[in-house]
Amino acid sequence: MAGYIDPTKEVFGVFRNNDRPGPIQMLNLVRFRDQAAYPDGRQISGADAYAAYGKDSAPVFSRLGGSIIWRGNFELMLIGPQTENWDECFIAQYPSVAAFVEMVRDPVYREAVKHRQAAVADSRLVRLAPSDSGAGFGG
Numbered sequence: 001m002a003g004y005i006d007p008t009k010e011v012f013g014v015f016r017n018n019d020r021p022g023p024i025q026m027l028n029l030v031r032f033r034d035q036a037a038y039p040d041g042r043q044i045s046g047a048d049a050y051a052a053y054g055k056d057s058a059p060v061f062s063r064l065g066g067s068i069i070w071r072g073n074f075e076l077m078l079i080g081p082q083t084e085n086w087d088e089c090f091i092a093q094y095p096s097v098a099a100f101v102e103m104v105r106d107p108v109y110r111e112a113v114k115h116r117q118a119a120v121a122d123s124r125l126v127r128l129a130p131s132d133s134g135a136g137f138g139g
Contacts, residue, residue, distance in 0.1 A: 003031070003122025003123065004123055004124065005116075005117055006117065007125070015097070015127060016097065016101055018097065020097070020129070022096070022129075022130070023095050023096065023130055024094050024096070024100060024128070024129065024130075025069065025091050025092070025093045025094075025127075025128040025129070025130055026092045026094070026125055026127055026128070027090075027091050027125070027128060028089070028090050028092060028124075028125055029086045029089055029123060029124040029125075029126075030086060030087055030088040030089075030120055030122075030123045031085065031086055031087055031120070031122045031123065032045070032046030032049075032050055032087045032119055032120065032121060033046035033049075033119060033120065033121040036048070036049035036115075036118040036119050037118050038114075038118045046087075046118075046119040046120070046121065047119070048119075049115045049116075049118045049119035050088065050115065050116060050119035050120070052115040052119075053112055053113065053115035053116040053119060056111065056112035056115065057103075057108075057109050057112035057113070057116075059108065060103055060106045060108050060112070061092075061103060061109075064094065064095070064100075064102055064103050064106075065094065066092055066093065066094050066095075066100075066103065067092070067093050068090050068091070068093075069091050069092070069093045070090060070091040071089065071090040071091075072089045072090070073089070074086040074087070074089050091128070093130075
């Protein structure tokens with residue numbers, strides 16, 4: 001079964017049209033391929049290809065006000081499919097929907113994302129609205 005790597009045009013349209021004011025947060029869960037799948041056949045690991053994506057996309061991400069607000073290392077799936085595990089787990093924050101859309105349309109980013117596409121076997125990208133923290137569950 002093929003993994004989830006890129007959004008569909010339909011879902012991206014819904015994402016773009018929900019342009020509420022304020023920042024957005026994006027929960028990223030990423031699983032790498034053992035070997036990156038570049039169209040030109042170059043041989044590097046998925047982890048190294050993803051590192052290249054991070055390095056090459058960083059100037060655009062930073063210029064548009066993006067930041068990583070949380071990062072963690074996957075340890076165990078307590079509730080959920082035991083076959084699901086993740087190599088990268090983080091939350092990126094953007095100042096607005098427009099900033100995220102501008103990033104994915106930027107020519108430098110579009111070149112960098114080729115490394116992500118080669119690196120990733122499966123991923124989840126979940127849009128979140130920032131909310132107040134609290135002492136307990138259930139808001």
